[in-house]
Each structure stands twice: as structure tokens, then as C-alpha cells.
Amino acid sequence: MIDQTLQEAAARRLKVVGIGVSAPGPLFSHEGRIVLTSNYPEWTDFSVREFLASRFDMPVHVEHDANVSVLAEKWFGKGVGSNNLVYVVVDRGVGAGIFYDGQLYRGHHGIAGEIGHTTICYDGPQCECGNRGCLEMYCSSFAVLTQARDVLGADAQDGQLTIDAVTHLVREGDPRALHLMTEAGCFLVIGVANLFNAYNPERIILGGEMIKAGEPWFEAVKESVRQRTLPEVYAGTQIYMSELETDPAFLGTGSLVISAAFENVSELEMSSATAE
Ligand SMILES: [Zn+2]
Structure with a gap:
């Protein structure tokens, strides 16, 4: 896909300033290496940055999908105007991108925001991360589909049970x-x-495939949050579902690459960049 995109760009005489990849984690974003990806064992300990940098002679940026998504919300979505926001992605895994006091918070290894692997049941089932009773084992789309196979069976569209069908x-x-x-x-x-x-x-902005359930699900979530937080804090905190039409992970990754290119503007051939 990257080869094809580069060929198309060359044919249109467009300047390509870098490659951006977003991936679920835990991801050591400083190294561009996926440590573990829930339910995709073939991606365990895979350095995306090393792999791409060895094949393409241009800057390669690798970032956690929740991190680029919180940037997309900050720049284009429900986060505009806020310096303290959290984007929670609820897909096959669960993660959070944290924009804290005006900047992206990555932590020491770059895995800050891995709330999917925080324990909510201290003696719960074993997770592939080594912990027990991890949050995402109870609320990811993978967890819902596992249960839905018993409860809904073949009632969902054509017997093909997907999270879209649920x-x-x-x-x-x-x-x-x-x-x-x-x-x-x-x-x-x-x-x-x-x-x-x-x-x-x-x-707090919720995103990922689970928000397709829409308002009935979102209202239940908000009501439960209200019951578990200090009234004054709840009243002063806004909770949204993402409304970006483009996947915020794509939007944030592209913006990250462009932003990095402008930081290194002397490395660019600005004459060709501005020609298009
Ligand atoms: Zn875990």
C-alpha cells in the first residue's frame, strides 16, 4: 500500500514528507515497537518503525492509536479549546490517549493510557499481558462478541455475528x-x-467501534459514570462521543507527520512542496 501511494504521489509530482502509522498497544511509542496487541499474537514484539525505516528513505512516525486520536480531537473535534482531555478508544482492545496540561502524555516507555490492562477484578481471568481481570476483558468489542454468540446466536444478520450487527x-x-x-x-x-x-x-471523548450503539448505550454509560464520581467533578466534566467523520486515528497520524515536517522545515525542499 505504501509503495502504491508513493508511486501515485510521484506521478502527481507531490512531495511526500514522511510515513505515519498508528497501532493499538501496548506500544513503546519512543521506539515505534508494538509490545503486544490483544488478540493478534503475530504482532507481538514487532518494530514497525525499524521495519519501515529499512525499506523507505524518509521519516517514519509510529504512535499509539489512542494518542493520535486524542490529538485529532484536540485539533479538529470535541477537544478544540481544551488543554486537559482524554480520548478512550473502545474496539477489540481498550486504550486511552491523554492530553494533559497542554501536551500529549506518553509516560516513560510510551505506554501511558493503557487502561485496557488495568485490573477491575483482582482475581479475574488471566490476560495475555500477564495481569488478571483486565478492563478490556469485560468491555471491549471482543468481549461483547464472545458473550453475544451465546445470547444472540444466529439472530444477528445472516448468522454472521459482528459488532456492527450487535x-x-x-x-x-x-x-x-x-x-x-x-x-x-x-x-x-x-x-x-x-x-x-x-x-x-x-x-472525556469516547470513540471506537462500540460507540456505534449510539445514544441508548451512551446514556447508560454517562449515568454510571455519574454514580461513581464526585457530584461536583462530574458536573464540571464533559463527556462526548466522537463525532469526527474521518477515523481520528488516520486524521491524527497524518497531522502528526505534517507537524513533524514543519518542525524540520529546513530539511524540506520548500520550492517543490509549495508548488503543489
Ligand atoms: Zn491485560
Whole structure:
């Protein structure tokens, strides 16, 4: 795909300033190396940056998907105007991008925000990360689908049970699908309430495939958060679902590469860059 994109850019005489990749984690973002990706064992301990840098002669930026997504929200979405926000991505895994006091907070190894691997049940099932009872084992789309196979069976579209099919049923008012999703939402809330107390954000933005369930699910999540946080703190914190039409991970990654290129503007041939 990168080869093809570079050929198309060359044909149109466009200047390419770098390659950006976003990936779920835990990801050592300083090294551009995926340490572990839930449910995709073939990506364990894979250095995306090393792999691409050995093949392409241009800057390669690798960042956690939740981190680039919080940047996208900060620049283009519900985070505009805020210096303390958290983006929570709820897909097959769960992670958070933390924009803290005006900058992206990555932590020592670059894995800050891995809330999917925080414990919500101290003697819960073993997770592939080594911990037990991790948040994402209860509220990710993977967790919902595992349960939905028993509860909904072949009722979902064509017997092909996907998270799209489950969220579609929720929007249609199916009580079993809504119960599954709100139960997962209540577990997610434990992670979100912990973020309230750890980072005291001004805004929390939920994204990822689980938000396709829409308002019924979102209202249940907000109500549970309210029950678990200090009333004054809850009242002063805004919670949103992401409304960006372009996937914030794509938007944030592209913007990160462009931003880095402008920081190293002397390395660019500005004459060719400005020609297009
Ligand atoms: Zn874990």
C-alpha cells in the first residue's frame, strides 16, 4: 500500500514528507515497537518503525492509536479549546490517549493510557499481558462478541455475528443486545471513573467501534459514570462521543507527520512542496 501511494504521489509530482502509522498497544511509542496487541499474537514484539525505516528513505512516525486520536480531537473535534482531555478508544482492545496540561502524555516507555490492562477484578481471568481481570476483558468489542454468540446466536444478520450487527440491534431496540452492550458499558465506566480520579480531565471523548450503539448505550454509560464520581467533578466534566467523520486515528497520524515536517522545515525542499 505504501509503495502504491508513493508511486501515485510521484506521478502527481507531490512531495511526500514522511510515513505515519498508528497501532493499538501496548506500544513503546519512543521506539515505534508494538509490545503486544490483544488478540493478534503475530504482532507481538514487532518494530514497525525499524521495519519501515529499512525499506523507505524518509521519516517514519509510529504512535499509539489512542494518542493520535486524542490529538485529532484536540485539533479538529470535541477537544478544540481544551488543554486537559482524554480520548478512550473502545474496539477489540481498550486504550486511552491523554492530553494533559497542554501536551500529549506518553509516560516513560510510551505506554501511558493503557487502561485496557488495568485490573477491575483482582482475581479475574488471566490476560495475555500477564495481569488478571483486565478492563478490556469485560468491555471491549471482543468481549461483547464472545458473550453475544451465546445470547444472540444466529439472530444477528445472516448468522454472521459482528459488532456492527450487535450495535445495529441496539439501535433497533433489541433488549438482549442493549443489555449486553450496557453491561459492557458499565465495566467501561469503571475505567472511565478511574481516569476522572487519576487525571481530572476537562473532557472525556469516547470513540471506537462500540460507540456505534449510539445514544441508548451512551446514556447508560454517562449515568454510571455519574454514580461513581464526585457530584461536583462530574458536573464540571464533559463527556462526548466522537463525532469526527474521518477515523481520528488516520486524521491524527497524518497531522502528526505534517507537524513533524514543519518542525524540520529546513530539511524540506520548500520550492517543490509549495508548488503543489
Ligand atoms: Zn491485560
